Amino acid sequence: MDGSVGVGGRGPLDEERKGAEMDVDAVMALLAGSPEVVEKRRQIRRVIEADEVMSVDDYYFCDRTRRYERALEKTVRFVQLVRMHGWKDQDAIYARRCIREQLPVGLHWAMFIPCIKGQGTKEQQAKWLPLAETMQIVGTYAQTELGHGTFLRGLETTATYDPATESFILNSPTLTSTKWWPGSLGKTATHCVVMARLITKGRDYGTHAFIVQIRDLDTHRPLKGITVGDIGPKFGYDSMDNGFLRFDSVAIPRAHLLSRYAKVAVDGSYSKPLNTKLSYGTMIFVRSHMIMDAALHLKAATTIAVRYGAVRRQSLMDETDTTESKILDYTVQQETLFELLGAAFAFHFAGRILSDLYHRLQASLSSNDLSLLSYTHGTTSGLKAYCSTITSEGIEACRRCCGGHGYSKFSGLPDLYTDYVPACTYEGENVVMYLQCARYLLKMVAAIEQKDPVPSDLAYLGDRSLAAAARKLTSTHGVKNLDNLLLILRAIAVVRIMEAHGALISAQQRYATSGRAWNACAPVLMKAAQAHCRIMVFNYLLEGVRAAHLDDKTHGVLVSLTRFYGLRLASYDVVETDVLTRQAIANMKQAAEDERTVIRRNAVALVDAFDLSDFFLNSALGRADGRVYEALYEYAQKEPMNQHEVSPAVEQHLLPLMQTTRRIFGGQSKL
Amino acid sequence: MDGSVGVGGRGPLDEERKGAEMDVDAVMALLAGSPEVVEKRRQIRRVIEADEVMSVDDYYFCDRTRRYERALEKTVRFVQLVRMHGWKDQDAIYARRCIREQLPVGLHWAMFIPCIKGQGTKEQQAKWLPLAETMQIVGTYAQTELGHGTFLRGLETTATYDPATESFILNSPTLTSTKWWPGSLGKTATHCVVMARLITKGRDYGTHAFIVQIRDLDTHRPLKGITVGDIGPKFGYDSMDNGFLRFDSVAIPRAHLLSRYAKVAVDGSYSKPLNTKLSYGTMIFVRSHMIMDAALHLKAATTIAVRYGAVRRQSLMDETDTTESKILDYTVQQETLFELLGAAFAFHFAGRILSDLYHRLQASLSSNDLSLLSYTHGTTSGLKAYCSTITSEGIEACRRCCGGHGYSKFSGLPDLYTDYVPACTYEGENVVMYLQCARYLLKMVAAIEQKDPVPSDLAYLGDRSLAAAARKLTSTHGVKNLDNLLLILRAIAVVRIMEAHGALISAQQRYATSGRAWNACAPVLMKAAQAHCRIMVFNYLLEGVRAAHLDDKTHGVLVSLTRFYGLRLASYDVVETDVLTRQAIANMKQAAEDERTVIRRNAVALVDAFDLSDFFLNSALGRADGRVYEALYEYAQKEPMNQHEVSPAVEQHLLPLMQTTRRIFGGQSKL
Numbered sequence A, B: 001m002d003g004s005v006g007v008g009g010r011g012p013l014d015e016e017r018k019g020a021e022m023d024v025d026a027v028m029a030l031l032a033g034s035p036e037v038v039e040k041r042r043q044i045r046r047v048i049e050a051d052e053v054m055s056v057d058d059y060y061f062c063d064r065t066r067r068y069e070r071a072l073e074k075t076v077r078f079v080q081l082v083r084m085h086g087w088k089d090q091d092a093i094y095a096r097r098c099i100r101e102q103l104p105v106g107l108h109w110a111m112f113i114p115c116i117k118g119q120g121t122k123e124q125q126a127k128w129l130p131l132a133e134t135m136q137i138v139g140t141y142a143q144t145e146l147g148h149g150t151f152l153r154g155l156e157t158t159a160t161y162d163p164a165t166e167s168f169i170l171n172s173p174t175l176t177s178t179k180w181w182p183g184s185l186g187k188t189a190t191h192c193v194v195m196a197r198l199i200t201k202g203r204d205y206g207t208h209a210f211i212v213q214i215r216d217l218d219t220h221r222p223l224k225g226i227t228v229g230d231i232g233p234k235f236g237y238d239s240m241d242n243g244f245l246r247f248d249s250v251a252i253p254r255a256h257l258l259s260r261y262a263k264v265a266v267d268g269s270y271s272k273p274l275n276t277k278l279s280y281g282t283m284i285f286v287r288s289h290m291i292m293d294a295a296l297h298l299k300a301a302t303t304i305a306v307r308y309g310a311v312r313r314q315s316l317m318d319e320t321d322t323t324e325s326k327i328l329d330y331t332v333q334q335e336t337l338f339e340l341l342g343a344a345f346a347f348h349f350a351g352r353i354l355s356d357l358y359h360r361l362q363a364s365l366s367s368n369d370l371s372l373l374s375y376t377h378g379t380t381s382g383l384k385a386y387c388s389t390i391t392s393e394g395i396e397a398c399r400r401c402c403g404g405h406g407y408s409k410f411s412g413l414p415d416l417y418t419d420y421v422p423a424c425t426y427e428g429e430n431v432v433m434y435l436q437c438a439r440y441l442l443k444m445v446a447a448i449e450q451k452d453p454v455p456s457d458l459a460y461l462g463d464r465s466l467a468a469a470a471r472k473l474t475s476t477h478g479v480k481n482l483d484n485l486l487l488i489l490r491a492i493a494v495v496r497i498m499e500a501h502g503a504l505i506s507a508q509q510r511y512a513t514s515g516r517a518w519n520a521c522a523p524v525l526m527k528a529a530q531a532h533c534r535i536m537v538f539n540y541l542l543e544g545v546r547a548a549h550l551d552d553k554t555h556g557v558l559v560s561l562t563r564f565y566g567l568r569l570a571s572y573d574v575v576e577t578d579v580l581t582r583q584a585i586a587n588m589k590q591a592a593e594d595e596r597t598v599i600r601r602n603a604v605a606l607v608d609a610f611d612l613s614d615f616f617l618n619s620a621l622g623r624a625d626g627r628v629y630e631a632l633y634e635y636a637q638k639e640p641m642n643q644h645e646v647s648p649a650v651e652q653h654l655l656p657l658m659q660t661t662r663r664i665f666g667g668q669s670k671l
């Protein structure tokens, strides 16, 4: 059986790699930060990938219970490896990411510890952080309830202060108040940060964060008054025990209210926080991580689809052709995949810049300067929604580009999608996020009208020369110039945002209340926010590529990708907003076609530069060596149903039916 | 624990049903065909749903092996029920559909039997059909190989005629020639229709269909020379044993070549088919079923999202509101869901009309009239791609409308998506299908240019008055008129199709070959095909609603839905194609807003009219009684991981880690 027949030689991707003009190592170093980081990461990766416990061989064949068990086993091994190798901070985070499995203690690191750091007093931190960091306890963050996710003020869990015992009594007064969804809650966590309504002296002060122990540390049994369990199977996240939790008069010490901002005295008197917005810092931190995560998922999906597209041959492009075309040579695939490649690079740089912004924000907040806050909040809510939407849809688009084999779990793409897509919902549902971004943009429009200062990124909203400048662009050369692409995206956004502004004013006349007017305009508001998001992501990519030190050829490839990406981003709204001449639009199409050719030659090299290992991708189609058919065949042999030549289910159910009928008709066993 | 708190009374959907002005029963009868059919179906449904074997209680908790086993058990029970109750044709099909599980013998009925009917001689039919219909054998259809799906001429399996033994010898000469994907093949089927290259007297005549036995009927063991198995886990289709198959010199009698069209004589001489297009009838049959299936899935998804949207309350629309809004009152949800509601109705009527068309086609083919063939083929390839794309994306959109709970498998939406989405890939990959439709449309343009006759549905392509008529529309009244909406959709399609025509001519000058020029234009060609598909689906809905006998109020609701749907369909391309004045476009938006209000009042009634049972939906969110929170809570208790208070995995892996650390630090069990 000769595996190479029909796929063009032993290393089907060799010819692609030889044909590329860019320096893969240089782009790899650019993305990682430096060649040293690339090397460091490879060392870490080798440790994880060589470890038997970390094996992904059984990944596609485990049911939920087993996936949870394996993930817990990996968690423990991970903690041991971190200790053994002394990995800190970025290195530990990178090591964690190599595992590519939702670890059931994920929320412990991502939410429980950060919450205590952000909202606990010095004393609380001193008590809880050592316990958490050494994993004597495992915590999670329980906010969402059956009845409320988006609308936090609607949460129903109560924490009523009892001065007699100096404790808070937690209750779940209704079915809908049941905590529902928190990760690590169902079976793993011993502790939670619980969001509950603080009630003292008969008054309800709204939701506050409390530390609550839910399981005994010796037996791991739920404590008295606690009902806790797993919420059942989901689209993805098989290894995560998203849970439910109910309280029946559970008492916790007064000191378990996280009291950095709000406090309750021994007698039950409440003192309110100085500024509730101070806790927003954490949110920006989480968002910057979410955008890096979007980039990572998009890198993985495009790596798989591009490599497979360069191996898979299907159909004769012309009847006279003697070999079938690589599917990556079909235009529809290129338009889809290369735009997503651009997005993967753009989100990569966006994540990095947001992380810098977070640090600047923390610095300014700690000196009580709130000026950055609304800008950061307003723009990152849009970015969160934009990047997660594009990434989810992008993964699915990559999957469909792989035809039938994309539907196999072995392609890696189904799990990539189901594990990523909830990012559209958690940490702020995307529609709600876009609308928050739109609200901020309209505030900026108002500020400009009133000649108030606005952040430099928003200054374009007041630039009256934009429209005329865009109209003047006509030549192909003009429209593909990178600065002009930014100008076009801005001209488009101005139209979209002013449309929203106008729609809202007109709706306010037709609707009884401002909330209803706002709701009526929601679709237009979303378009406004999306148009601004496109400027942001394009700009991040542009800055990232401009700042890169690369040889000319390599730089040229990244410039082509940036151009193509900008041209595609503009194509969404350029006609509807009418900012360019028809000639200019036609020239944009031509320019995009030109860049596509350059990207095509370098497509495999570009995804190679993402430096994702075969272990991480766990994909028969995305393998670095391109031996996709061999891999599909080998993976299939491991399917549990293939462990019996004759399926026991067939013996039990089908054979009796067939044989009874056959006996009646007197048939034979070989026909 | 009072489940009703927070959801507004005991029957949260009562108020919606009371507020509707339409007659649900009348629309139900319209969709089913008559009140009698509704009643008949309910009888059948009750039988299936009352049967213990058919229970869906364990559905969300089974791993693949168990899902396959359960599905096989259900299959056998289904066959028994059909015999017991004497269900025939439509009734049997309906009964089958009530089970809502991919049965592992699905391909036996859907492909194996139809293939023998369509391509077998009288004698072959007489031999095989009784065996198949009584289930003495179970067959499937094995076409796709590891290396080839779309490009059938590339299939590599060989069937070489040996006159000495009067048999064909089947071989899988390469790895890529391995049959891969056929449903029912892995573990269930005893026989296949295999597509293989017919080679006789040293000449290769291309792919032909052969009947091949693969497993012994007594032992169910694979026969000599056969390697067969399951291809492993997929995105969905858990209960289906999609399989692989390899041949090592497997001999089958000469009579096993399905010989209705092509024949091989005893001496090996080949006689070729009169007209290969005759077998296209089956393809149209399959497509009409696929479109009904699209309608069914979209009905299920919208039922779930609309009902949940009318129960779920989240956020205050205005700060002064005293109750939270139902999420179905948010505009973004309405725009998404009501368009999909329109599509569900449209696809329903489309499926029915296509099925009529199939019968007309069969009649004309049997009288050797091929005139309908290219029309049917050209348009249904587009429809197949359009309906399956909209349905897949629509199910996901419904899921996201449900926020976090949509991500739970208990919502029903994840499985609805993963089981439906391969319809975008099988029976003709969608990109390829759109391009075939575009090719047909351009042929019609050429025919019109040459003053050749074209089918009446395509006559609009030659209607020179369309553009002017569209331009004249301005008033709200004008743009929302149903005939005018059809006119607008046609005007848009003409622009798109002529754009494609022009692009192709210009590309033919720039590219060396016509295939490469075609490929360069593929994105524009797809837009042209989509624009034509929108006309078709709108027209099917329009005809369906116009032909309905309903009271005025009910009719009015369906007209509102049709209008809203038409306005939304037009909105996709109306600005880019520049067929209307800006004023007209603004009026379209206003008109859509008006219709949305009508649909909102009747949304729950409209989905009630789909008549999908709670058993079928198997959705905690889509329940007819609206008790979504109770259902989520109850479903979760059945999760296998909840059967242990303390997870064995935690005891084995996590507790030791926590306790070791705690011992070192001297901690306590209650903090």
Ligand SMILES: Cc1cc2nc3c(=O)[nH]c(=O)nc-3n(C[C@H](O)[C@H](O)[C@H](O)COP(=O)(O)OP(=O)(O)OC[C@H]3O[C@@H](n4cnc5c(N)ncnc54)[C@H](O)[C@@H]3O)c2cc1C
Residues within 6 Å of the ligand: A107, A141, A142, A143, A144, A147, A148, A149, A150, A151, A180, A181, A182, A183, A237, A242, A422, A425, A426, A427, A428, A429, A431, A432, B312, B314, B315, B327, B330, B332, B400, B401, B402, B403, B404, B405, B407
């Ligand atoms: C995999 C996963 C993991 C999670 N992990 C955690 C966790 O660890 N801890 C935790 O506390 N929670 C967790 N959650 C819950 C998550 O945070 C919520 O699901 C999320 O906040 C969305 O809220 P919701 O589910 O209430 O959606 P809803 O608010 O009910 O949204 C439903 C629909 O209504 C619309 N809508 C709602 N409000 C408005 C409005 N004002 N305007 C317009 N439209 C509106 C939305 O657009 C959406 O389409 C998780 C969820 C998932 C899926």
Ligand SMILES: Cc1cc2nc3c(=O)[nH]c(=O)nc-3n(C[C@H](O)[C@H](O)[C@H](O)COP(=O)(O)OP(=O)(O)OC[C@H]3O[C@@H](n4cnc5c(N)ncnc54)[C@H](O)[C@@H]3O)c2cc1C
Residues within 6 Å of the ligand: A312, A314, A315, A327, A330, A332, A400, A401, A402, A403, A404, A405, A407, B107, B141, B142, B143, B144, B147, B148, B149, B150, B151, B180, B181, B182, B183, B237, B242, B422, B425, B426, B427, B428, B429, B430, B431, B432
């Ligand atoms: C769930 C499921 C069930 C199935 N059941 C069966 C079955 O019972 N029996 C059976 O025989 N098969 C079955 N199949 C296989 C199915 O028919 C094929 O997957 C399908 O025909 C697509 O072919 P492919 O996988 O080769 O995709 P490819 O042709 O490899 O497509 C890959 C990509 O290339 C692009 N492409 C390919 N050719 C062209 C072109 N000429 N122009 C532009 N773009 C192009 C496509 O758009 C696609 O994006 C099943 C598949 C699935 C997923």
